[in-house]
Amino acid sequence: MTDTTPALRLDGIVKTFPGVRALDGVSLELLPGEVHALMGENGAGKSTLMKVLGGIHQPDAGTIYIAETPVVMTSPQQAKREGVVFIHQELSLADELTVAENIFLGELPRKSLGRVDWQTLYGNTDRILKTLNVGFDARTRVGDLSIANQQMVEIARALTVDPRAVIFDEPTASLTDAEKVVLFEVIADLQSRGVGVIYISHRMEEIFKITDRISVLRDGQYRGTLNTAETDEEEVTQLMIGRKLDLSRNESHHEMGDVALEVRNLSCGDLFRDVSFTVRRGEVVGFYGLVGAGRTEIAETIFGLRDPSGGQILLNGEEVRIHSPQDAIRRGISLVPEDRKGQGLILGMNCRDNMTLPQVDDMTAGPFVSDGAEVAIFDQYRDKLDIRTPGWRQMVGNLSGGNQQKIVIGKWLSMRPEVLIVDEPTRGIDVGSKSEIHNLIRDLAAQGYAVIVISSEMPEVLHVSDRIVAMYSGRVMREFTSEEVTEDSLIQAISGIGGDKVA
Amino acid sequence: MAELTKQGLGRFFARQGILVAFVVFMIVFALATPRFIDIDNIAGVVRSSAILGVMALGVTFVVIGGNLDLSVGSMMSFSTIVVLDLHDKLGPALAIPAMFGLTLCLGAFIGFLVGYLKLNSLIVTLGMLSAIHGLTLTWSGGKNMDIADKDATWFGVFGQGYVAGVPSPIVIFALLALVLGVILSRTPFGRKVYAVGGNGTAATFSGIPRARVVFMTYLVSAFCVATAGLIQASRSMGSQNTVGQGLELEVLAAVILGGASLLGGAGTVFKTVIGVLILGFIQNGLLLMGLAFYAQYVVTWVIIILAVWLDIAAKRGRLWSPIA
Structure with a gap:
């Protein structure tokens, strides 16, 4: 880092949307060869800032400098020409095309008569792939690659322009640990070539592992830049949310009631087999396991979305048959699904209507929906869950991830369920809202709800659960109480090692 | 300050664009052809739009529910032919409920295929367009259907009568x-x-019986078609087998002009009514300006495509965008 001319500088960027000041004079400086973390809660303005940088939004005020020359970014194409490239969280690749075609889409090398020059195309592609050290070649169909390798294709695409700055937006969201290592090597390589990297992530371990500096946004304002080596998680978190975050082990002990839900030898085809467990009133049972271990499928079966191929479900000691979500809801089972936007919410509908949807039949005065009854429910749960929205008329799609999740939770709490299943309660949610939702789950248990939490994040499972069920490949491997569980034993159980079957 | 006003206006246009377009339209035509705002002319347009309008009300439900209904034109022919035929065989008092019953059966069948069997609504209703046409021809034997004694029946009240x-x-x-x-x-x-x-999906996860709701939207649509068929039969007291042919596209046009989203989830009955009236006044205005009636086909669709474009442009804040 001898060169001190910033590769990229944003100065006093202001961007307002109707009713919201999304960016309020934000400045950011990226040096060549630096990995610079951009952090902030959802809704803090990170994505808006990056959209301004990428030419998707025009700022109301402020200037973008590339190597200290002011530029006006009018389109993503122009941003790319200026050497600013984005690796998005959601991949934008054509599954049916080859790696090479995806990388050079829109600028395929041509021969006479407009024919594609395949030889040059594959040659150029393989040369780029070689620098990335990946295990596939230019002719591979993108649809056949893992998510991690598809991300490598995106990165390769970025490298075709000899970038000045590369922006990674939550790149590790769907990567395994081994795949992350490869990604970090690529980032280190970019760094050594003098490319500036902006790294957007919620994951502290990664931030501290690979970045040089950390800039923090809060409520659309620039809150400061820290040298990674001289700070710690606590300081960063405080800057982000203005207070401390508690992620300790669950140690609360309150009275537990009777068994609310019992599952005996439940099976569903190849998805899971012989699953048995109980949940008591006042208890949080965490389900931990790898993606594909069958946890979500169990929840969906209990909620009537799948038909079990064997086994029993007992509610308050009585066997029940649940054939549809309507059955489940009638019996007091609620499910907060894992895919908030796809399964949890109707994004084009307002906050209130989303929240009251499962009980709209009961929200009536005569044949009509009663505005008053609905608003009363909405107000009650907005206050209870501290949902931040300008009003119930706001479209749910305009809220931040944390507030969206609270709408879904409010929707199911307002049904006053006996059993509440929460699948991935904080996926894609910023730290601040995360801890609020964790506290909420603990509170619900204290109030006597029987709660199941399915999560892929170990700290989360440890933090909220009274008991933990470890699953591997459709089977329950082991059950732990919160006193006896250790991280090692948990990891072994979900990897299929050291479960009851072996021990 | 100027910026704020501009933003406010932009939002007003985005939300009420269709209403604004309607008013602008009326003014332009009124200036071009004074006869356009004549009260008799306006009443005439609304009256001749009524059949299309009634059908569009039902299709609004189907479209907001996320599906299409291209069978309404053909189904309207069926209703008209059936009620005219049964009129002379059973008398109007029985013919009308019988026709409604049969039309609702067709709607239920489509609703079953699209709602419960989850077949693609475009394919199902396109197929039904043709199948119902065949059914109508089978019923009538291909002949035009006429009420024998047009003066001896009260059947004309729905199409020719007046209320206040x-x-x-x-x-x-x-x-x-x-x-x-x-x-x-x-x-x-x-x-x-x-x-x-x-x-x-989210509706299913919220315990909404999706199949039943979709089924019901097709029943609403069929009920509206039956009502339209009744008005048509009552007005003319006789009909060809193809009286509703092509109406499915005009109906869809009116619904889209009204701003219902073809992806489902958005639109209102009020806006559809405005869409119907715009379509009616466009066609009337063009005739008054002396264009041949077949020019309507072209102009109508150019306007609809423009409307869809402006609607999308208002939503994304610019006329053209590289991302959807």
Whole structure:
């Protein structure tokens, strides 16, 4: 880092949307060869800032400098020409095309008569792939690659322009640990070539592992830049949310009631087999396991979305048959699904209507929906869950991830369920809202709800659960109480090692 | 300050664009052809739009629920032919409920295929367009259907009568719009239609019986078609087998002009009524300006495509965008 001319500088960027000041004079400086973390809660303005940088939004005020020359970014194409490239969280690749075609889409090398020059195309592609050290070649169909390798294709695409700055937006969201290592090597390589990297992530371990500096946004304002080596998680978190975050082990002990839900030898085809467990009133049972271990499928079966191929479900000691979500809801089972936007919410509908949807039949005065009854429910749960929205008329799609999740939770709490299943309660949610939702789950248990939490994040499972069920490949491997569980034993159980079957 | 006003205006246009377009339209035509704002002309346009309008009300439900209904034109021919045929065989008092029953059966069949069997609504209703046409021809034996003694029946009241000086097709259209408008915006069923069209998976996860809701939207559509068939039969007292041919596209055009989203989840009965009226006044205005009636086909569709474009442009804030 001898060169001190910033590769990229944003100065006093202001961007307002109707009713919201999304960016309020934000400045950011990226040096060549630096990995610079951009952090902030959802809704803090990170994505808006990056959209301004990428030419998707025009700022109301402020200037973008590339190597200290002011530029006006009018389109993503122009941003790319200026050497600013984005690796998005959601991949934008054509599954049916080859790696090479995806990388050079829109600028395929041509021969006479407009024919594609395949030889040059594959040659150029393989040369780029070689620098990335990946295990596939230019002719591979993108649809056949893992998510991690598809991300490598995106990165390769970025490298075709000899970038000045590369922006990674939550790149590790769907990567395994081994795949992350490869990604970090690529980032280190970019760094050594003098490319500036902006790294957007919620994951502290990664931030501290690979970045040089950390800039923090809060409520659309620039809150400061820290040298990674001289700070710690606590300081960063405080800057982000203005207070401390508690992620300790669950140690609360309150009275537990009777068994609310019992599952005996439940099976569903190849998805899971012989699953048995109980949940008591006042208890949080965490389900931990790898993606594909069958946890979500169990929840969906209990909620009537799948038909079990064997086994029993007992509610308050009585066997029940649940054939549809309507059955489940009638019996007091609620499910907060894992895919908030796809399964949890109707994004084009307002906050209130989303929240009251499962009980709209009961929200009536005569044949009509009663505005008053609905608003009363909405107000009650907005206050209870501290949902931040300008009003119930706001479209749910305009809220931040944390507030969206609270709408879904409010929707199911307002049904006053006996059993509440929460699948991935904080996926894609910023730290601040995360801890609020964790506290909420603990509170619900204290109030006597029987709660199941399915999560892929170990700290989360440890933090909220009274008991933990470890699953591997459709089977329950082991059950732990919160006193006896250790991280090692948990990891072994979900990897299929050291479960009851072996021990 | 100027910026704020501009933003406010932009938002007003985005939300009420269709209403603004309607007003602008009326003014332009009124200036071009003074006869356009003549009260008789206006009443005439509304009256001749009533049949299309009644059908569009039902299709609004189907479209908001996330599906299409291209069978309504052909189904309207069926209703018209059936009620005219049964009129002479059973008398009007029995013929009308029998025709409604049969039309609702067709709607239920489509609703079953699209709702419960989850078949693609475009394919199902396109197929039904053709199948129902065949059914109509089978019923009539291919002949035109006429009421034998047109002076001896009260059957004409739906198409030719007046209520308090207002032509009955307009009264029926207005009443049905009012009732369906209230159902869509004020009842749990209406809410579920928006939910199922907005995000069917999330609706299922919220315990909304998606299949039943979709099924019901096709029943609403069939009921509206039967009503339109009744007005048509009552007005002309006789009909060809193809009386509703091509109406499915005009109906869809009116619904889209009204701003209902083809992806489902958005639209209102009121806006559809405005869409119907715009379509009616465009066609009337063009005739008054002396264009041949077949020019309507071209102009109508150019305007619809423009409307869809401006609608999308208003949503994304610019006329053209590299991302959807």
